[in-house]
Amino acid sequence: MREPLKDKNRLEHIVSAIDLILGRVEGMKYEDFVADKLLFGGK
Numbered sequence: 001m002r003e004p005l006k007d008k009n010r011l012e013h014i015v016s017a018i019d020l021i022l023g024r025v026e027g028m029k030y031e032d033f034v035a036d037k038l039l040f041g042g043k
Contacts, residue, residue: 034040
């Protein structure tokens with residue numbers, strides 16, 4: 001069984017990363033998103 005504190009820290013890190021990603025793509029058109037190699041790993 002994992003330690004609850006480590007689990008909480010891990011989840012907080014995941015939420016923080018999601019917030020950063022959402023802030024980066026907010027208002028972005030789909031075409032721009034898929035064309036962005038850094039975000040989408042485009043072709």
